[in-house]
Amino acid sequence: MKTFECQVCGHLAFGEAPANCPICGAAREKYNEVKDAVKNPVDPANLTESENKHIPQVNISGSKVEVKVGGIPHPMLPEHHIMFIDYYVNGRGIKRSRLGPTQWQWQADTPLKAAAQATEELNLKPGDELKVLEYCNLHGRWVKTVKI
Ligand SMILES: [Fe+2]
Numbered sequence: 001m002k003t004f005e006c007q008v009c010g011h012l013a014f015g016e017a018p019a020n021c022p023i024c025g026a027a028r029e030k031y032n033e034v035k036d037a038v039k040n041p042v043d044p045a046n047l048t049e050s051e052n053k054h055i056p057q058v059n060i061s062g063s064k065v066e067v068k069v070g071g072i073p074h075p076m077l078p079e080h081h082i083m084f085i086d087y088y089v090n091g092r093g094i095k096r097s098r099l100g101p102t103q104w105q106w107q108a109d110t111p112l113k114a115a116a117q118a119t120e121e122l123n124l125k126p127g128d129e130l131k132v133l134e135y136c137n138l139h140g141r142w143v144k145t146v147k148i
Helices: 049-054
Strands: 003-006 012-014 031-034 056-061 064-069 082-089 092-098 117-121 129-136 140-147
Touching (some): 056 129, 056 140, 064 082, 064 129, 092 117
Antiparallel strands (some): 003 012, 056 064, 064 117, 082 129, 129 140
């Protein structure tokens, strides 16, 4: 599947670029195709320490979605932190939790949160596929997919 990155806010779109970025509103022309934008564990049954620090842990109760980045909590330091968590329902980006500054002007001055976690209210229905994507400034994007 092709992957496109919004050059304004770093949002990824899968399959095709949307008419407007669901996060920052930028037009389709602001999306560039990117390769290997999401990291995957080498052996999902035996995570390395680094993989375990980056793969989101997702807890859902009703409409409340709690995300913690890492089975081992990820650092939140100016030089090494989670920049944001993006949420996708059935492949479409719907929301972002901002956790810290990014290299994009659009979110460059986001205050650094104390912990690599977020809670959001999302409208989820049985059968939906929720994808939670986090972006570490040093180690890239990691995803957890959950079937509702
Ligand atoms: Fe990291």
